[in-house]
Amino acid sequence: xxxxxxxxxxxxxxxxxxxxxxxxxxxxxxxxxxxxxxxxxxxxxxxxxxxxxxxxxxxxxxxxxxxxxxxxxxxxxxxxxxxxxxxxxxxxxxxxxxxxxxxxxxxxxxxxxxxxxxxxxxxxxxxxxxxxxxxxxxxxxxxxxxxxxxxxxxxxxxxxxxxxxxxxxxxxxxxxxxxxxxxxxxxxxxxxxxxxxxxxxxxxxxxxxxxxxxxxxxxxxxxxxxxxxxxxxxxxxxxxxxxxxxxxxxxxxxxxxxxxxxxxxxxxxxxxxxxxxxxxxxxxxxxxxxxxxxxxxxxxxx
Amino acid sequence: xxxxxxxxxxxxxxxxxxxxxxxxxxxxxxxxxxxxxxxxxxxxxxxxxxxxxxxxxxxxxxxxxxxxxxxxxxxxxxxxxxxxxxxxxxxxxxxxxxxxxxxxxxxxxxxxxxxxxxxxxxxxxxxxxxxxxxxxxxxxxxxxxxxxxxxxxxxxxxxxxxxxxxxxxxxxxxxxxxxxxxxxxxxxxxxxxxxxxxxxxxxxxxxxxxxxxxxxxxxxxxxxxxxxxxxxxxxxxxxxxxxxxxxxxxxxxxxxxxxxxxxxxxxxxxxxxxxxxxxxxxxxxxxxxxxxxxxxxxxxxxxxxxx
Ligand SMILES: Nc1ncnc2c1ncn2[C@@H]1O[C@H](COP(=O)(O)OP(=O)(O)OP(=O)(O)O)[C@@H](O)[C@H]1O
Ligand SMILES: [Mg+2]
Numbered sequence: 273x274x275x276x277x278x279x280x281x282x283x284x285x286x287x288x289x290x291x292x293x294x295x296x297x298x299x300x301x302x303x304x305x306x307x308x309x310x311x312x313x314x315x316x317x318x319x320x321x322x323x324x325x326x327x328x329x330x331x332x333x334x335x336x337x338x339x340x341x342x343x344x345x346x347x348x349x350x351x352x353x354x355x356x357x358x359x360x361x362x363x364x365x366x367x368x369x370x371x372x373x374x375x376x377x378x379x380x381x382x383x384x385x386x387x388x389x390x391x392x393x394x395x396x397x398x399x400x401x402x403x404x405x406x407x408x409x410x411x412x413x414x415x416x417x418x419x420x421x422x423x424x425x426x427x428x429x430x431x432x433x434x435x436x437x438x439x440x441x442x443x444x445x446x447x448x449x450x451x452x453x454x455x456x457x458x459x460x461x462x463x464x465x466x467x468x469x470x471x472x473x474x475x476x477x478x479x480x481x482x483x484x485x486x487x488x489x490x491x492x493x494x495x496x497x498x499x500x501x502x503x504x505x506x507x508x509x510x511x512x513x514x515x516x517x518x519x520x521x522x523x524x525x526x527x528x529x530x531x532x533x534x535x536x537x538x539x540x541x542x543x544x545x546x547x548x549x550x551x552x553x554x555x556x557x558x559x560x561x562x563x564x565x566x567x568x569x570x571x572x573x574x
Numbered sequence: 575x576x577x578x579x580x581x582x583x584x585x586x587x588x589x590x591x592x593x594x595x596x597x598x599x600x601x602x603x604x605x606x607x608x609x610x611x612x613x614x615x616x617x618x619x620x621x622x623x624x625x626x627x628x629x630x631x632x633x634x635x636x637x638x639x640x641x642x643x644x645x646x647x648x649x650x651x652x653x654x655x656x657x658x659x660x661x662x663x664x665x666x667x668x669x670x671x672x673x674x675x676x677x678x679x680x681x682x683x684x685x686x687x688x689x690x691x692x693x694x695x696x697x698x699x700x701x702x703x704x705x706x707x708x709x710x711x712x713x714x715x716x717x718x719x720x721x722x723x724x725x726x727x728x729x730x731x732x733x734x735x736x737x738x739x740x741x742x743x744x745x746x747x748x749x750x751x752x753x754x755x756x757x758x759x760x761x762x763x764x765x766x767x768x769x770x771x772x773x774x775x776x777x778x779x780x781x782x783x784x785x786x787x788x789x790x791x792x793x794x795x796x797x798x799x800x801x802x803x804x805x806x807x808x809x810x811x812x813x814x815x816x817x818x819x820x821x822x823x824x825x826x827x828x829x830x831x832x833x834x835x836x837x838x839x840x841x842x843x844x845x846x847x848x849x850x851x852x853x854x855x856x857x858x859x860x861x862x863x864x865x866x867x868x869x870x871x872x873x874x875x876x877x878x879x880x881x
Contacts, residue, residue, distance in 0.1 A: 345725055
């Protein structure tokens with residue numbers, strides 16, 4: 273497996289307060305990694321450590337399988353905290369600064385990127401006169417300059433209107449599928465991530481609670497019937513032979529999850545009882561995505 | 575590194591402060607050229623007046639009405655200047671014992687006349703202090719420094735590129751000032767005030783004066799990288815304004831003449847190296863030490879701190 277980013281026991285403390293604790297993150301090549309956590313959970317801090325603008329107090333980082341971080345960082349485009357722009361320069365001039373910095377000979381690169389992020393016709397207006405959404409687009413444009421292989425985007429859709437969110441999302445998906453750019457996108461809003469992320473990292477109070485792929489997650493969040501029985505083997509055979517379904521799995525503590533017959537729980541119950549299985553409980557289960565994350569992120573604040 | 579520098583230069587030429595400060599510098603230079611001219615002229619007139627007084631053996635009668643009528647700005651300045659000059663002449667006469675009437679006052683020659691406006695005061699240095707502070711702290715205030723740092727440009731490279739850019743600005747603004755001074759001098763000064771020998775000396779002086787001048791820029795850069803906020807401008811200006819004074823106090827407390835090691839004094843000493851070569855050499859060496867030391871400190875602090 274090719275990893276673009278891995279961290280090993282990464283920690284950061286500000287004045288003895290641990291902001292990141294022992295984080296082991298794994299971003300595979302091609303992933304759109306949704307990095308989700310509450311305000312203050314440590315998302316920006318992790319992005320700062322990876323991009324080298326803050327130094328870790330513990331642990332290590334590996335980029336593209338290498339420890340020569342400054343070299344590898346040339347392949348990364350970032351937005352950290354908010355889009356940083358030169359207020360007195362126009363969109364084009366802002367990008368020109370980075371074109372020179374990255375040593376890109378092609379002057380058309382700027383126009384192409386401006387078109388791609390929807391800033392093709394802003395003209396000479398200085399960036400300080402931009403709306404937040406326009407600055408965000410300019411930030412994304414700057415991150416895209418130089419054809420990076422990995423994008424670290426800290427709340428990139430912050431401040432965009434719904435149309436803008438869709439546009440940027442489509443752009444990111446296109447960059448991911450066509451140009452094979454790996455991304456780590458942080459957000460505290462699941463709705464934005466769930467449409468594009470291929471895997472998730474959930475961070476809470478500086479600790480990585482879980483890493484999970486989108487597929488695993490959808491299985492986990494599927495609605496199901498959870499039954500607790502005295503004999504799971506017998507239950508399994510009844511499900512397959514009498515009810516003709518293989519759409520179930522068996523969990524510890526004699527729990528069986530069935531993903532069929534959701535609206536016909538009575539039939540399962542009667543079939544099992546008829547065949548001598550003792551059904552201790554039968555509930556309809558399956559948190560939706562939102563609830564799942566909220567629970568992992570620390571539940572609703574009381 | 576070259577790419578970083580190209581990017582910084584691009585920003586410099588497009589900075590609002592670049593244009594504003596360039597124009598300010600030009601205005602200051604035109605004014606200084608007039609002022610140098612004016613002060614020599616006033617001194618000569620004053621000397622002439624004293625001479626007449628001495629010859630007639632009595633004080634020339636002052637006409638109060640005429641004096642009151644002379645209320646134009648220049649005349650007001652002239653009179654103010656004269657009374658100030660009278661005090662300083664009295665003081666220097668007491669010191670040297672030389673009669674004011676025997677002293678010889680001449681207009682500075684064309685290049686010579688640049689030394690005082692450029693290196694004799696801290697006005698021009700102040701402008702570079704403002705530019706350096708705004709240019710560097712702006713990157714922190716707007717967060718744009720993160721973008722360069724996140725792309726694997728090392729802190730040392732970031733620092734040196736900014737330092738060189740601010741030095742480039744300082745040299746550009748100095749060159750522009752020289753041009754403005756030259757033109758003004760050629761227009762307002764008596765025709766023919768040109769002396770090849772003095773011109774060569776002055777040009778060498780102008781170049782030598784750049785050492786302490788650039789030492790200032792290095793210190794401003796280090797301060798801006800440490801302060802990182804809008805406060806950098808204030809700190810740097812205070813540094814220029816009171817640094818010299820502190821230096822004087824410290825060196826008199828230590829009863830050593832170390833004032834050559836204050837870049838402000840060193841600028842003047844090195845520019846007029848032909849008056850005291852040893853002090854000028856000491857000034858150049860002190861400047862190089864400043865440049866190296868302040869950069870080392872600046873880079874160390876910048877590399878250690880999170881952005
Ligand atoms: N420079 C700093 N000094 C001290 N504490 C800091 C500093 N930067 C961040 N923190 C603390 O670290 C914690 C994590 O901050 P971080 O910015 O990483 O959160 P976040 O997940 O990005 O939140 P948000 O969703 O609000 O952007 C917060 O408690 C914050 O107060
Ligand atoms: Mg954040």
